[in-house]
Amino acid sequence: MAKRRKPVSFDTTLRNPSRIPQFISVLSQFEGKILDDKVALELEGEIIRQKIFEPTKNTLGKYVKNYNIKFHFVADDQSTNAVQKVDSYYKEWAKNGPGEVDIEQIIYLLKNTITAHKDKGWKGGWESRIHTQFNFLNELGFVRVIKNKKILILPTGKLMITEYKNGYPKSESYDESFEQSAFLNSFSKYQINNPFRRNTIKVNFFPLVLNVIKYLDKKYKRPGIFRQDLPFILTWGDNDYKKLAEYIHSFRDKFGYNTSDELVYEYAMNLMDDSSTHKQIIPASPSFIASKKKDIKFSQIMNETPDEVIRKLRLTMLISLRGAGRFIDINKNEQEKVDYVVQTYSLNMDFFDDHDKYFEFMGSIDKKLLFSKTVTETQEAKDAKEQSIEEWANNNDWDFLRDEIINSVEKRPSTHLILKYVKETARLEFLSAIVIKKALPNLKVTANYKADDQGIPFNTASGGKNNQIGADIDVFEEKIHALLEPTISKARSFQVEHELPSIRNHIIATATQDIENDSGFNEWFGLFIASNLSRDVGDQVSVIQQINKVEIFPWDILDFVNFSQNVSSIRDYKVIRDYVSPQIMPSIQ
Structure with a gap:
């Protein structure tokens, strides 16, 4: 072909x-x-x-x-x-x-x-x-x-x-972090002109996106690339980021941001027409659109590929979502890596359909693009997460949170402009933190997932490694230090054999650390939030309390959301619901 x-x-x-x-x-x-x-x-x-x-x-x-x-x-x-x-x-x-x-x-x-x-x-x-x-x-x-x-x-x-x-x-x-490091290595080097694509354009896609964002920010103080501008990048034919950025700026200067997808499609299609001039901001001719619309579909250019671009680039952890998800921007928590990518991988290579040469280039590991497991999270990053949780709690109603939690548990995609790009496991942790903050606004809620500079999660809390306790979410109220541990897994064996022992260990380690640090807390317990809870979960919780003196309170996810609408203290959650009441032998009369 x-x-x-x-x-x-x-x-x-x-x-x-x-x-x-x-x-x-x-x-x-x-x-x-x-x-x-x-x-x-x-x-x-x-x-x-x-x-x-x-x-x-x-x-x-x-x-x-x-x-x-x-x-x-x-x-x-x-x-x-x-x-x-x-x-x-x-x-x-x-x-x-x-x-x-x-x-x-x-x-x-x-x-x-x-x-x-x-x-x-x-x-x-x-x-x-x-x-x-x-x-x-x-x-x-x-x-x-x-x-x-x-x-x-x-x-x-x-x-x-x-x-x-x-x-x-x-x-x-x-x-x-290993997965994120691999994704960043791959997308930093990725070129459209590779042996697996039959495409004539020579584009280093991710460096092009980053260069456009940096240029627009430096010259025009723009908060990244408007989501509706992504079709212009998809139809651009080379790595000239300055011309592309100026094209995007000129288009928005001319039309503003309240434009229809149909208008953007017409102008993006003109960038595909080699017989047209790209110096002017003009739409493609009706005849060109008519000849190409079956091959270059409207839905592909305006919706499907932009969605996939954002989803893929979020895997690198270098991209943040701003303006309620309408803009993609540089994650300033990783500015050093952003600068390295554009300095190192903006030059296009020609592989001449040589698969071995391509594999050698793409498969090698650039150590400067590895995410370290031992980097301590900055206070600024922690603050961004806390602020994001508070803003989402204030700006979203209970019905929205309930529906999105159901989507997460059932592994269904979200249609929300931000949540649709957060995978289900991390989304559930994010939403659980928002629910408890909405229920109790005076709580201090500290989430341990990895997030961008807007506090939107990339992935879940990493567990008890690298001298970290590994709890998903820490919740503080006066002298209480509680742990919030949501899971997407519905499997009985996973909940009983993996989650509950981990939560027990997290609570013991948290209390030990608080006492050693003289933190002032004197009450510790965990809230285990899951779907499809079985009686075995209630039995195991009872055993843990008897043997380890550790309190864990299991909550069905929907029950947790509904109950949260009428609480006045974190202690209100310290109840064993009927669906996880421990089983007991029947008595003989």
Whole structure:
């Protein structure tokens, strides 16, 4: 396929960034193997076995004897009991946890079911899923997953999965800084003209964005790039950030900020027309738009790709959201890294379709782009988080907070201009802190998640590492030091075996530290906030109180939000709700 001029776009297959290290972690089990048909099926089988990717019953659980539409397929098992066997194996996989069923059962399912998907150079069906799942990770320089070549995990990919095994974090208190370091390394170097893109433009995307922001701030005191201006960056054809910034400024100077998406689309499309002059702020001709609108869709330029750009660039932790999410700006907490990226990676390279050269460049680790696990959070950063929690508590009503907490727990996307770019786990911690601050405005609420200079979280609290206690949220009221510990997990085993022992340890460590520091606190307890709480949680809480003298009070998430609307003290939460009352033996009359 010949190269041609196209707007910037990003693969959306792995929209949730937490899935990227999961896929690479499973892939690491196959490193060094030649990716032939057999290995491809085994790899996809292991991804499904570990439930990193969960196909529906209509695909993985439906026997297909023959198929000849998008590709030719014949089921491996042609016997009369194949339908029943597929159904049985699928049900067993569906009801069990990650990695609990035998891999041979999953391979059997893959050989006797289909997904109607075919990528060039790959067999149709499940094998093509490998290309879909890993091609963008090739492009980011994390892995090399190419048909009939040896599978490689590149240094940045290995960095990303430092805390992972078999597709999941090794512990509940894992350190996400490795992932952020890998993302920053990748996007800092990322160029649109790479061997995996058939695009003629030569753009270093992230440095271009940072340079435009810096230029607009220095010359015009603008708070970053207006979200609706991102289409101009997507359709720009080179690294000349000064001309691009002046174009954006001139457009807004001419039209202001209350412009329609349709108007922006017309002007952005003109930047794609090589026959037009880009010195003037003019819309694309109707004939050019008519000829390109099916290929360069309105929804793609105005909504889908801008959303994906913000989501991807937030992974670097160098981007903040301002103006209620309408502007993307530089995270001033990481100004040193921002300056280094634009100084080091703004020069475009030509790889001449040399995949090995590209992998060598993208896969190497730039140590200056690593986030340290031992850096102490500045007081300014702590203040920004506290201020953000207070502002959100004052500016949002209970219905909004309840709905967004439900979205987080159910792992549903938010439509809010800021929350939509915060992954569910960190979003739940943020919202929980806001709820308790709204309930009790005089509380001091200290959240321990990593956040930008606006106090908007990037990721969750890192757990008890690097001489930190590891609590999610600290809450202070007079002589009370309470811990707020929300979790998105609904699994009984995780709540009972992982979360509650961790909370117990956090409370003991907090009290010990407060006493040693003569902090003046004399009462400590924890609020465990989760969904799908079982009686086992109540039983374990009772055991912990009896053995360790540690008080933990479990709260269903929705009950927590509703109850919070009528409290006068943090002590009001010190109750055991009926749904977690400890089980007791029946009495004999």
